[in-house]
Amino acid sequence: MLSKHTILKLLLQSPSQKQPKINPFRHLLCNLLCTKNESPNTTESAELPNWLKFFDSQNPEENFVIPSLASWVENHKLLHPSEISCHVLGEKPDTDVDKISEILKKRHPSPDKVVQALDGCSVTVSNGLAEQMLRRFSNDWVPAFGFFTWAKAQTGYRHTPETYNAVVDILGKSKKFSLMWELVNEMYELNNEYVTLTTMSKVMRRLARGGRYDDAVETFRDLERYDVKKDAMAMHILMDVLAKENSVEHAYKVFLEFKGRVPLSSQTFNVLIHGWCKARKLEDAQKTLDEMKKHGFSPDVVTYTSFIEHYCREKDFRKVDDILKEMQEKGCKPNVVTYTIFMHALGKAKQINEALKVYEKMKSNGCLPDTSFYSSLIFILSQAGRLKDANEIFEDMKNQGVMRDVMAYNTMIASACARSQEETALKLLQQMEEDSCKPDLKTYAPLLKMSCSKKRMKLLKFLLSHMLKNDVSIEVGTYALLVRGLCKSGKLELSCSFFEEMVSKGMIPKDSTYKMLVEELERKSLAKAKEQIEMLMAQAKENEIV
């Protein structure tokens, strides 16, 4: 029989990377156990692993699961997940995390220095702690890698494949490719089951994003060196990565090279067709479609939707109608993704009434809207200035049993910020927390922008600490936003300090950002500061070459 403590621990573990935020079912069960203060009876406890499996197999965004959940949440005063883990499991609230963060936040010049700084700090590392720190510093490879190295040396602690994968990704993101490879090799030597397709997908994606397409392909060719199978799934991932990172040509080359060795499916062709469409190479997409048919595969809803997306991008809505007609003739039903793309494009093209007609058509075809669909709808409505309608849809999502995800919240927050409605925006941020919906960078961007333009420095400070608390790591775009925003509001000193922080993290400011700041310093005759910024920029560019 499992103790209550063990049950809660099980519930609080994040089941997978795919669901970094706590599954609402788990959340709910935790609360039931905590608030009722009853020890669960034996049958329930024995059943728990099965229940967990069931919960995790449910997509929390699916429609059918939520109505009952929503009313549960209404009727029970839910604790925030962090409160559960702190108070019920008797763990200290966040002090270890804060302690390490304080050390990591100081700008150390190298991972070695980070290790030195961490040495002697009395913290016991756990897997949860490591995951959180790596998330928190995921755009900051020096402290992340330093922490990782330090943790590895702690007695009684061992990194999981997940933390290894996280660091592989962080290094790849910062284009520290040789360090990244060293780590992959280390993983494999440590345990030949540590390196998986998940690991290698990250490697391939990061290489491709860095423009190293051939290296990504080479990684695939060499997969078996790490005991990872070179199967259709791996090939699809590689092709998808290449196509998404702007080289569908490489994806096609991969297809040609391996099509005789790996079983093809409609997915193989769909990846390519989507890639060609995205690259606006319609003729090639068409050719691949012909090839698909030759191999005996009929175009499916994914295939058609890729073409629809292409015509939406071209704002050729007549062609979209043609394709929809063809789908109907072939008995291929559009789904919620198809409708979302079409509606969103019409909305963006300022044809809001046409967009709403798509919504009506979808409903009449018995296709249920999902979270993403509603988010899109809210977006186009607020873009069209129909705030009341947007708000209504946002409220209605709950009643329809559809979870409100980050995107829906982000849209609402951005819309409030665009209208300088500080209070509304912050209330939404708070509501998000209560909904245990984790904010991301896009949540904060409009808020940060607003606090810069309104010269609300206290709010800015609050937001930055809020971000840290939520493990949202600041990246180039956010810094650019802060530097420009503060510069425009005449907060030059602060603007400069963010510029400096950005460079110290190895990020390269955009020329436009740099120019704006320098010109402003010039205008205010702040020669010294200007010199400092020029020096930093030169330094940043130098680092880029190395």
Next chain:
DNA sequence: TTAGGGTTAG
């Protein structure tokens, strides 16, 4: 892990 996600500009 085949398709949907908003510009950082006045």
